[in-house]
Amino acid sequence: MIRVELPAHLRTLAHVADEVRLDVGGPATQRSVLDALEARYPMLRGTIRDHVTQRRRPFVRFFACEQDLSHELPDAALPDAVATGAEPLLVVGAMAGG
Amino acid sequence: MSGVRVLVGTRKGAFVLESDGKRERWEVSGPHFGGWEIYHVKGSPVEPKRLYASQSSGWFGQIIQRSDDGGRTWATVDNKFTYDGIPGTHQWYDGTPHPWEFKRVWHLEPSLTDPDTVYAGVEDAALFKSTDGGQTWHELSGLRGHGSGPRWQPGAGGMCLHTVVLDPGNPARIFIAISAAGAFRSDDGGATWRPINQGLRSAQIPDPTADVGHCVHRIAMHKARPDVLFMQKHWDVMRTDNAGESWHEVSGNLPTDFGFAIDVHAHEPDTIYVVPIKSDSEHYPLDGKLSVYRSRTGGHEWEALSNGLPQRDCYVNVLRDAMAVDALDSCGVYFGTTGGQVYASADAGDHWAPIVRDLPAVLSVEVQTLP
Numbered sequence: 423m424i425r426v427e428l429p430a431h432l433r434t435l436a437h438v439a440d441e442v443r444l445d446v447g448g449p450a451t452q453r454s455v456l457d458a459l460e461a462r463y464p465m466l467r468g469t470i471r472d473h474v475t476q477r478r479r480p481f482v483r484f485f486a487c488e489q490d491l492s493h494e495l496p497d498a499a500l501p502d503a504v505a506t507g508a509e510p511l512l513v514v515g516a517m518a519g520g
Numbered sequence: 521m522s523g524v525r526v527l528v529g530t531r532k533g534a535f536v537l538e539s540d541g542k543r544e545r546w547e548v549s550g551p552h553f554g555g556w557e558i559y560h561v562k563g564s565p566v567e568p569k570r571l572y573a574s575q576s577s578g579w580f581g582q583i584i585q586r587s588d589d590g591g592r593t594w595a596t597v598d599n600k601f602t603y604d605g606i607p608g609t610h611q612w613y614d615g616t617p618h619p620w621e622f623k624r625v626w627h628l629e630p631s632l633t634d635p636d637t638v639y640a641g642v643e644d645a646a647l648f649k650s651t652d653g654g655q656t657w658h659e660l661s662g663l664r665g666h667g668s669g670p671r672w673q674p675g676a677g678g679m680c681l682h683t684v685v686l687d688p689g690n691p692a693r694i695f696i697a698i699s700a701a702g703a704f705r706s707d708d709g710g711a712t713w714r715p716i717n718q719g720l721r722s723a724q725i726p727d728p729t730a731d732v733g734h735c736v737h738r739i740a741m742h743k744a745r746p747d748v749l750f751m752q753k754h755w756d757v758m759r760t761d762n763a764g765e766s767w768h769e770v771s772g773n774l775p776t777d778f779g780f781a782i783d784v785h786a787h788e789p790d791t792i793y794v795v796p797i798k799s800d801s802e803h804y805p806l807d808g809k810l811s812v813y814r815s816r817t818g819g820h821e822w823e824a825l826s827n828g829l830p831q832r833d834c835y836v837n838v839l840r841d842a843m844a845v846d847a848l849d850s851c852g853v854y855f856g857t858t859g860g861q862v863y864a865s866a867d868a869g870d871h872w873a874p875i876v877r878d879l880p881a882v883l884s885v886e887v888q889t890l891p
Contacts, residue, residue: 431555431580435596465596469580473600481579515579 450505529558567635597654604661629684641681660710675699716764742789770819781843828872841884856882
């Protein structure tokens, strides 16, 4: 069970009040977690990563276990604590004005 | 009694304002999609409860929302706007080729006959169409593929397709406008396009009368006379009497002919409205006085309408999609400002009052006349 914490605007969009719990088949990576997230919540497609290139949107970051994982490769393994559900993967809207 | 529903898009959400036909008391609902930029909300002319909204954010990209109950509840539909084929390049600010990149939907134009058909004008400039209520989108790529595409370049607000005008008498005819490429027309339902900019003159481009490159801000049509179009260009208010084959200037006695919004009275095809703005670098009214200007002669002769509008210390802007009219017997005129006010006149512009005044900056205003 993977835990994912979404930023407030995406929780509203997905109609979820709290963190999301996902079953991810195979190794826990950014790609596999986002695939599972978008399969459960199709309205999130395109909001975290680009529809076509699948690249992370510039003002979205991935944090976990007090580390910035934003620049890790999409198929790199997430930390064990995330893979086991001990810690959530944080999807964060970057600090930016507007 | 019939009523009106005003759909307001702002920098931080959408608002729906409703009133009966007297247009004196207003109920305001919102913000819908709080915190997101709502570039445009528009209803289907044939099914007024069907609304489409463009919701976007610098963080999370583009969302399209649809309502089937007049804006009380909403659901997301497809937000995948993928350019057809190899996107190619347009001109960047420095003159170099720049690949087409989707950024946002500026304008949603529902079909005049089918509530499930809707057009989306996007940045970087292209026209998309859905025939299933927004569940899927496909590009009408004949426009972007027009031979002039590599010469198009962005205006200060981005290279946006912001105006889509459908011909009520000819379902195959579509007009669009792009900043800063100009106006284009299709006579085959969007398959092929040609520029319709003859007569436009723009001193800001190397060839002032070029076939493309003009910064058209907005085009308006009266449905009873679809060959007559009125245009607010970057500078100049223009008119065509032959569906864009040629344009002539009708700025007449306007105190400044820079502006963004333009619209036509619901019942009088020669009565048109603009909001003069001081200049392209000073996006506010002249002398701090906000006035709508009305021509009852299809241009050339204009009168200031300022009764009820601020006449001192007013430095707001009125953006291109932020003016609309209703179709009640006494035509209502509405516009929103970057200061968050939405003003309405129930008597064709003679008297104005704010119907809401402290919203986020208003990006768009549309009006539905309800049965």
